[in-house]
Amino acid sequence: MKTLCEKYARKLVKQGLTAPGDPIVGGLDAELVWNRQDQRIKELAILFDELSINSLIFSKPAEPFATIIDFLASRYPDTIRPEDTETRTFLHDIPVCREFSAQAIVANLKKRKAVIIPGNGIISYGTVTPEQGFVFYSSTIFACFVLFFSEYMKEAKTGTIDTEFQAAFDKAVSHLPAPRTDLPTLATGPHNDEEIILSAMAEAGKAVVEYGLVDSFFGNISYRLGKIIYISQTGSSLEELQGCIDPCPMDGSSTAGLTASSELTAHEDVYRRTPVDCILHGHPKFTVIMSMDCDRTDCKNRGKCHVACTECRSIEGVPIVPGEVGTGPTGLCNTLPPAVASCGTAIVHGHGLFASGVTDFNEPFKRLLETENLCRKLYFERLSRLID
Amino acid sequence: MSNPICGWTGKVLHIDLTTGELTTQYPARAIYEKYIGGKGMAGYYLRPHASLKWNDPNLPLLIFTGPLNGTIAPTSGRSTIMSRSPLTGTICDTSVGGKLATQLKRAGLDGLVITGTSDKPCGIEISDDTIEIIETDLWGETTDVVFDRLEADGPNGMSIACIGPAAENGARISAIMVDRHHAAGRGGLGLICATKNLKYISIKGTGKVRVHDKETLKEAREEIFRLTAASPVLMGQHGFSCWGTGSIFDLMDSRRMMPTDNFKKTRFEAAGKLNAAAYKTAFEPRRHGCKGCHILCKKIAKDGRNIPEFETMSHFTALIGNTDLELVVQANDLCNRLGLDTISAGATLACYREITGKNFTPRTLIKSLYEMANGGYLGKGSLDFAESCQKPELSMSVKGLELSAYDPRGAYGMSLAYAMSTRGACHLRAYPISHEILRKPVATDRFSFSGKARIVKIAEDANAVVDSLTACKFTFLAASLEEYAKAYTAVTGVPSSAHDLLTVGERIYYNERIMNAANGFCSGDDDLPPRFFTEEGTSGGGIEIKPLNRNDFLNAKNNYYIIRGLDKDGMPTAETTERLGLTL
8 A cells, every 4th residue: 555655656746736845645554654754644544533535635736736735725715617528527626725724624634525724735535546536636636737737718708807816817827838849750660460569559659748748537538450359458557558548349349348449439520421540539638628618698509509509610620519428328438539630630628538540659749739838828818818 | 203204205014814814004204214224124024934944934024125116226226125035044135137126116105014824725916005915827837928918918118026936946055036127035035935825026116206306306316427427347347237237257267266067176177168248149148237337237138038147157167167158148047037046046956966966957957947846856956965965065165055156265245144044055145255356445354354354344334324224235346335325315304424324234144144043043053164264266377265263253253243243153132132122
């Protein structure tokens, strides 16, 4: 258990979510272990007595995330309600806890998987492994980032930005890393051998995470060889895909894809519609933010844009479609494939970007990165026009 | 109760089949909040009688609903049937689907406590407030005949639970069949009905369940729907909704943990031709499900026969060396009609095959099932047979209940869960397959015991809650108690959270440990057959299936006892008992 605690502490730092040396990760089987010593552990240990959990993650986020969550916590004293897909599907909402005490934290963690303690950080838990806490921690940061920049844009449109928001925004923006424009050199295709495909997928998955184009364990990746789709498994980390890719025959002869990504149906439909060989799906933050930016405040579908938007929206030719995760009646499996088939790339409202390519992952990666950089540029251009 | 009760009906009906007396009881609200319903309430009512012998007329047969039954909460169609097992001597509860719970709730009842023995074969017929014990001429009939006859004469939508000849003839692996397609299979509860001369129960209700906060319940329902839609296992194109639970079959093959030849091997060469896709091609199944479920994991062949569940698919092929798909469907159908538990039946045949060295032909296989149901010695289960041959180690069972179709050498958490389960080798008590194989909520290392003791304990508590609400465990491959706590509070008005419910689950499960301990079960019973510690599985394809390390297993077991609050012999302690609001 200690090994796992240390692994996820390192991962939080590696993904830029927290500062080195900050994460406290605890794990309990018969005995409670921590990744490191800290005076706050005495209080945190009480959580293991009060909750049926086996792991806990506590850390102050790195900038700009610390500024963002503290600001949102000041605006929403009890509960933050982001509207992106990750929140809608998995987190529901994010409670705010006003004091660093076991009693107060327990009261909040009884309701939700992660809680924000302003000025202190985010605390999340797992009942199976520390990986769950890591996912919830990461999702909380992602959701708050999207909400923060979306809210700022909204208030810019109505001219209601106050000095606190402006200060927080300026500080957050000053900590944004410069957009990456360099492209990785990924294996060139076409790939005709299973081992090479698995290796190419692992390489592309790592690059997506390294470039910050997906948070935590979300996103997925696939490659088609003949009538078999190789796709990342559900809940797999794109940077650790070895042993986590399922070969799924397209002829219905096997259900080996039971553990495949929840978006297998969408990927397969894209492959049936168009002669592409690979698909990359990430959650680039500004792409998600811009997908939710709509000026039609009087629209009858306002509030349910993620499933009911009927507008033909796009960003520089990349279509934006509604759709929820998976295969339900409002699932993106119904809306995404025709959009990707016609444009090669499509954005799912509040969720992320799907990019396809022929022969290898260089093309979809380029589309993913360029779309994100474009969305980031558009975001600040639009802001600039509004504020000027 | 001062406030109108929501979720529960507030009534439990006691039926004494010896005297014909019917008594309605109104349990205190505190009892409901302490045990929720389903498995929890049934355990509460079993506790005072749990040490009675299985054939004692005073031993109750308990059928309980939960607060979510009859509401719009997703997958809320399941009920609990519970008593003491004639097969194992442990407590034995089964969660069963269909519409039994829904109809019972609509008839205004939270549960039935059935005691006594009728002097003649009888049925219990419930139609709202009208409850009758009726002499029946259906004794001796197979379950399909019972369903045909009762459905022809009864109102539309009624629910029927019945036993077949297996139970009547003393089979300790006999099932109770519900609404034709669903089985309360494990542990021989059919025989409890038979000892009471009870052939069937039919229920039709027309009432409604009062819900405290309909809007919040709708919100919770939408959240659960959203999560299940995002689940590849449940709603994905290779998932349960499309293919039934048989969709696990290919995974068990590829992970090299398909029990083969009575667990001597873990890979069956012919598996690729016996998977869910093969059934789909051969039998053109349609979807079917429990009342209130949107997943519809049950599959029914074009000719009306049930498509076997995953465990039956596996045990009637790999475990006994059969490659005939049609024979599996025949055997499954026959077990359903005779009222036999398919898992125990398949595993008992495998034990017989290994000990005698005799392979089954289609004819001898079907004949063996008939013999099981007609009082033959195999109807007493694999342990009884293996002991009679002085080879008890060849019964692949825990506490006398046969293992299902997940080889424990391929999933170490599963090995611990089999051993610790309060009803014997049940895969569903903690279902570590969810994280060890299906990657939900996240993946764990299936070849490690690290952290598994606590994971198993928490999962047992969680599933005790699920079986008490009642809901379907499969939904929890996507949703969690967080969403269901919201539904529970919305339905009942009882403030709650996932962690509050887990505490209730801990109480419910500990209560079962107390009952088992009172019946002499201790650490020595929390163990696996020796084969799993001494023999390798079938390695290959980059996967090594080693024997379980005995020391690692014992360490994990010891950790489990510490975490569960038991002493080193696996016995309940006064301290934990008191903390959970129970008594020894």
